[in-house]
Amino acid sequence: MFSESENHQAHGLSGGTTDSSDTHTPLYMTAAEEAVDELERVSGVHPGYRRAHARGFCCRASFLPSGKAAPFTTAPHLQDREVKAIVRFSGSSTDPAxxxxxxxxxxMAVQFLLPDGGHSNMVGVTVPVFFARTPESFMEMLTTLNRTKTGQMPKSEALRRFARHFSESRQSLLALKRLKPPASYATNLYYCIHVYMLVDADGRRRPVKFEWIPDSGVQTLSIHDAAAMPDDYLERELELRMLAQPPSFKLSIVFGEEGDPTHDPTKRWPSDRKRIDAGRLVLLEPIAEPQGLVMDPTAITEGIALSDDPILNFRRDTYAESLKRRSGGH
Ligand code: HEM
Known part of the structure; x- marks a missing residue:
């Protein structure tokens, strides 16, 4: 397993050596640098933009906790006081255009602004599982994709490699295939995928998953109708919707049971797990993106802890690397 300390070593996932097919790779790179390089190969470098989920739209928001999560966590935003939040909606592509x-x-990435001036992030997407179980496997799939595209890898070899990962990617590919174009950013169900631990006042830890459920229900468009929309229809629609009536989401917390995996983002939990409605997020108005905003899903407050999911733990350094490059104008 890929531990957090290993993420910080100056050795990449591929062992830190050059690959004969890529003469531009320096000898020693961190795993995060390698991952972000590989993301940049998907659609090229778009200076100033995030290396994934490049195009986005930010809103000012407010979160009113229901108090139902308070017995399970000391997290300040899950008690009984309203907190402010920043929400960034995005398309998953590496290409902002x-x-x-x-x-x-x-x-849908939410940054809760805590009363002590700190913050806590919660990052979701519209599929319930990720396609890779470990950073190594993520890298192998991404490099295979990129090298096949540029003709550096024969298709037969690419197929062999993808077949190796088929069982872990299957659920995610099926979920992606079932996705229909959303009617609005405000009518999607967003899954935060990874397991986190809620920590109560006595230090007891409980595994949970977070989901954002749209109050207006899930609404989609036919491909035909979506194809007639402007390229940025989701941003335009959300602006208009916020003027008419502030859209909102319910934060649903799902509790894991004995034996439910905590380390595997490619696996769902059984659908009968206990849930609580932890509060409501209301989108208030569009805002320009605050400078330096990074929705690192490992930046969380006390009362919530990271699980042993290696993908979750790997994301911290890759998000920092992406921020470094985009803030430097690259
Ligand atoms: C190995 C796994 C992953 C890698 C290497 C990765 C990498 C990245 C990078 C580099 C960014 C841009 C960060 C920035 O510049 O601020 C990003 C953004 C994002 N990623 Fe990931 N990611 C991974 C897994 C996931 C998973 C499992 C999810 C699902 C919850 C996810 C959802 C998002 C979202 C929603 C954003 C946009 C955040 C924002 O609006 O600021 N990513 N990712």
Whole structure:
């Protein structure tokens, strides 16, 4: 397993050596640098943009907790006081110019602004599972895709490699295939995928997953109708919707049971798990993106802890690397 300390080593996932097929790779890279390089190969470098979920739209929001999560966590935003939040909706593509219709999965990243001046993030997407179980496997799939595209890898070899990962990617591919174009960013169900631990006042830890459920219900468009929309129809629609009536989401917390996996983002939990309605997020108005905003899903407050999911733990350094590059104008 890929531990957090290993993420910080100056050795990449591929062992930190050069690959003969890529003469531009320096000798020693961190795993996060390698991952972000590989993301940049998907659609090229778009200076100033995030290396994934490149195009997005930010809103000012308010979260009113229901108090039902308070017995399970000391997290300040899950008690009984309203907190402010920043929400960024995004298309999943690495290319900021790609039409909304063409990037199937959408993202919703929430940054709760805590009373002590700190913050806590919660990042969701419209599919319930990820396609890779470990950073190594994520990298192998991404490099295979990129190298096949540029003709550096024969298709037969690519197929052999993808077949190796088929069982872990299957649920995610099926979910992506079932996705229909959303009617609005405000009418999607967003899954935060990874397991987190809620920590109560006595230090007891309970595994949970977070989901954002739209109050207006899940609404989709036919491909035909979505194809007639402007490339950025989701941003335009959300602006208009916020003027008419503030859209809102319910935060649903799902509790894991004995034996439910905590380390595997490719696996769902059984659908009968206990849930609580932890509060309501209301989208208030569009805002310009705050400078330096990074929705690192490992940046969380006390009362919530990371699980042993290696993908979750790997995301911290890759998001920091992407921020470093985009803030430097690259
Ligand atoms: C190995 C796994 C992953 C890698 C390497 C990765 C990488 C990245 C990078 C580099 C960014 C841009 C960060 C920035 O510049 O601020 C990003 C953004 C994002 N990622 Fe991931 N990611 C991974 C897994 C996931 C998963 C499992 C989810 C599902 C919840 C996810 C959802 C998102 C979303 C919604 C954004 C946009 C955040 C925002 O609006 O600021 N990613 N990802």
């Amino acid at each position: 790609l039409a909304d219709l063409l990037s199937p999965a959408k993202g």
